[in-house]
Amino acid sequence: MHDLEVRDIRKTFTLSRKQRKIEKTDSKRKVAVRGLSFFVNRGEIYGLLGPNGAGKTTALRSVATLINPDRGDISIDGKSVLSHSLAARRKIAFLTTELKLDDFFTPNYLFDYFSTLHDVDETMREARKKTLFSKFGIDRFAEVKVGDLSSGMKQKTSLAISLVHDPDFVIFDEPTNGLDVLTARTVTDYLWELRNEGKAIILSTHILSVVEKLCDRVGIILDGTIKREGTLSEVRGDADLEDVFFSLLEESVHDA
Amino acid sequence: MHKWWVIFKKEIFRVVTDRRLVLTVFVLPGLAIFLVYFMIGTVIGGQITSEETHEPTLYTEHMPAAIEERLEERVDYTLYEGDLERSELESMIEEETIDAGLIFEEDFLSHVESGAVPSVEVLYNPAATHSSNAFNHVNGALSAYHESIIIDRLDAPEDYHVYDLSTRELFDERAVTAQGFAMIMPMLIIIFLFVGVMNIGPDAIAGEKERGTMATLLVTPTRRRNIALGKVFSLVLLSFMSALSSFIGLLLSLPRLMQFDDSLPELSIYRFVDFLAIFVVIVSTVFFIVALVSVLSAFAKSVKEATTWIMPFYFIALIIGILNSFGASATQSFLPHLAPIYGPINILAGILTFEYSVLNLAAVLLSTLLYTGVFIAALNMMFNSEKVMFSK
Numbered sequence: 001m002h003d004l005e006v007r008d009i010r011k012t013f014t015l016s017r018k019q020r021k022i023e024k025t026d027s028k029r030k031v032a033v034r035g036l037s038f039f040v041n042r043g044e045i046y047g048l049l050g051p052n053g054a055g056k057t058t059a060l061r062s063v064a065t066l067i068n069p070d071r072g073d074i075s076i077d078g079k080s081v082l083s084h085s086l087a088a089r090r091k092i093a094f095l096t097t098e099l100k101l102d103d104f105f106t107p108n109y110l111f112d113y114f115s116t117l118h119d120v121d122e123t124m125r126e127a128r129k130k131t132l133f134s135k136f137g138i139d140r141f142a143e144v145k146v147g148d149l150s151s152g153m154k155q156k157t158s159l160a161i162s163l164v165h166d167p168d169f170v171i172f173d174e175p176t177n178g179l180d181v182l183t184a185r186t187v188t189d190y191l192w193e194l195r196n197e198g199k200a201i202i203l204s205t206h207i208l209s210v211v212e213k214l215c216d217r218v219g220i221i222l223d224g225t226i227k228r229e230g231t232l233s234e235v236r237g238d239a240d241l242e243d244v245f246f247s248l249l250e251e252s253v254h255d256a
Numbered sequence: 257m258h259k260w261w262v263i264f265k266k267e268i269f270r271v272v273t274d275r276r277l278v279l280t281v282f283v284l285p286g287l288a289i290f291l292v293y294f295m296i297g298t299v300i301g302g303q304i305t306s307e308e309t310h311e312p313t314l315y316t317e318h319m320p321a322a323i324e325e326r327l328e329e330r331v332d333y334t335l336y337e338g339d340l341e342r343s344e345l346e347s348m349i350e351e352e353t354i355d356a357g358l359i360f361e362e363d364f365l366s367h368v369e370s371g372a373v374p375s376v377e378v379l380y381n382p383a384a385t386h387s388s389n390a391f392n393h394v395n396g397a398l399s400a401y402h403e404s405i406i407i408d409r410l411d412a413p414e415d416y417h418v419y420d421l422s423t424r425e426l427f428d429e430r431a432v433t434a435q436g437f438a439m440i441m442p443m444l445i446i447i448f449l450f451v452g453v454m455n456i457g458p459d460a461i462a463g464e465k466e467r468g469t470m471a472t473l474l475v476t477p478t479r480r481r482n483i484a485l486g487k488v489f490s491l492v493l494l495s496f497m498s499a500l501s502s503f504i505g506l507l508l509s510l511p512r513l514m515q516f517d518d519s520l521p522e523l524s525i526y527r528f529v530d531f532l533a534i535f536v537v538i539v540s541t542v543f544f545i546v547a548l549v550s551v552l553s554a555f556a557k558s559v560k561e562a563t564t565w566i567m568p569f570y571f572i573a574l575i576i577g578i579l580n581s582f583g584a585s586a587t588q589s590f591l592p593h594l595a596p597i598y599g600p601i602n603i604l605a606g607i608l609t610f611e612y613s614v615l616n617l618a619a620v621l622l623s624t625l626l627y628t629g630v631f632i633a634a635l636n637m638m639f640n641s642e643k644v645m646f647s648k
């Protein structure tokens with residue numbers, strides 16, 4: 001048994017008329033994820049690598065209990081997250097770089113707010129706040145409104161407030177998307193640090209270098225299924241990761 | 257600490273500590289209402305005063321003293337000095353520089369006494385208020401003179417006495433005031449409530465979806481029901497305070513608007529229970545509007561979309577409110593009281609004109625709370641629904 005397991009999940013969406021136009025399809029339903037399985041253990045970073053629309057966000061949102069798969073199961077420490085979502089949420093964090101915090105609040109206020117919602121008690125909270133704020137250099141800006149922070153500082157604040165409860169499982173959708181190099185570096189360094197502290201991390205990305213630098217294991221996801229999976233060296237063999245990725249991409253285009 | 261309370265506090269904090277929001281939600285509505293109604297009141301007041309104090313200017317030729325006396329009894333007027341050509345006089349009356357012209361035949365009195373029928377011509381401008389008023393005075397003076405001549409000519413003057421006439425002007429100030437309140441209050445209350453909710457509702461719900469913070473909120477171990485309740489209760493309180501601000505502005509401008517000699521209007525015509533009834537109707541209506549706006553905001557993907565969807569409902573409420581102001585008297589039949597928005601507006605008009613039944617009041621309260629309950633249940637389902645929360 002692995003710490004976090006995703007077993008054969010499937011998720012179908014009903015497409016709105018607007019979406020059918022965008023995706024250039026007549027079919028009303030879209031299978032975003034079909035028979036997807038993977039696992040991750042503590043002390044490990046697992047990467048889902050795939051192009052736009054492959055189903056990465058859908059897979060990660062399912063793990064984060066935000067959406068329910070039509071079929072299959074997801075378990076954390078042997079307990080299904082589908083039937084025990086409240087308990088699962090105490091152990092996970094879900095992050096995305098698309099998060100835009102409300103301009104009006106200060107990092108300090110938001111940290112306290114999310115701590116209370118995560119049932120973190122005050123002593124724990126203050127200790128966590130001190131650690132995270134000094135790690136990301138937020139301490140000097142703790143009382144500055146989010147709207148007045150630089151975009152890098154905003155991202156670091158989102159990261160801090162998503163991790164108030166010191167979760168064992170960190171689910172990160174596109175961790176470096178749209179970040180400047182410095183902030184991206186802070187984020188990837190921190191993920192590595194979390195891994196070494198014994199946290200389990202699942203991230204999604206379409207950037208090959210992120211996978212090459214960070215991931216212990218990787219699954220290449222195309223059209224809702226994992227086409228190849230394993231440690232970095234298993235997946236790429238003698239070839240270059242980029243070549244493997246593109247040859248898989250070509251295959252799936254042929255199949256379609 | 258209850259999770260709904262945590263969310264409630266955050267939403268309140270957000271609004272009351274943001275200077276811009278405090279201004280737009282709590283200060284501007286009251287201030288705007290006060291200024292607009294104060295100005296309308298001043299303009300109306302100005303017109304009334306000018307009618308009451310205007311001294312008409314008359315042009316006369318050969319006016320006999322007997323008629324002049326009778327005219328002076330009726331009104332203080334100014335005589336136009338100088339002679340005018342006929343055409344000059346006509347155009348000056350049209351232009352309202354002269355309010356009326358009286359042209360008597362020369363030696364009018366001696367003609368009357370000798371039994372001949374002399375002529376008198378009155379010129380005025382019925383399109384001008386001052387001129388019409390002047391004409392009434394002139395007409396009154398001429399009739400009085402005419403009457404005195406007839407009485408002189410009768411063999412038995414007592415024959416002229418046909419009946420005794422007495423007129424009484426009945427004017428119930430209380431009813432007039434009540435009607436005034438019933439015309440403006442229900443409409444304004446609904447508008448204030450809607451505007452108050454629209455100012456903050458979309459941002460609190462659709463805004464969180466748009467910014468992506470909804471996902472951060474939803475991965476916390478918080479029951480969806482508590483999220484829904486925290487949002488709804490905070491919006492109710494804020495909207496109520498916003499409506500209150502408008503209300504204070506309105507109260508302060510009322511003396512001017514309703515021409516109550518610059519003292520506060522006679523609110524004492526209403527009993528304590530009337531105020532209580534108004535209060536509970538307003539509170540239940542705030543809940544209803546907040547629940548409606550919340551449901552629409554939860555469906556929308558962005559604040560802008562939410563506002564677009566709320567607009568039609570706002571306009572419907574506005575139209576119902578305006579129709580009520582024109583009709584002004586409330587219907588007493590039972591069924592209409594069950595209609596959302598219409599019911600509350602109608603019962604408010606009823607309370608303000610002392611014509612409402614407890615049954616109808618209960619119908620309004622229960623139906624409004626029922627609709628609210630349905631909306632809140634729907635909102636809870638929407639917070640639970642990934643389709644709504646993460647729609648594309």
Ligand SMILES: Nc1ncnc2c1ncn2[C@@H]1O[C@H](COP(=O)(O)OP(=O)(O)OP(=O)(O)O)[C@@H](O)[C@H]1O
Pocket residue numbers: 013014015016019023030031032050051052053054055056057058059206646647648
């Ligand atoms: N809520 C939704 N409603 C309808 N269709 C959806 C929804 N979410 C995702 N989809 C569709 O499912 C497919 C997979 O989407 P998903 O967002 O999981 O892909 P992704 O790998 O994260 O892509 P990207 O790189 O663009 O983020 C896409 O075709 C998308 O349009």
Ligand SMILES: [Mg+2]
Pocket residue numbers: 056057058173
């Ligand atoms: Mg995605």
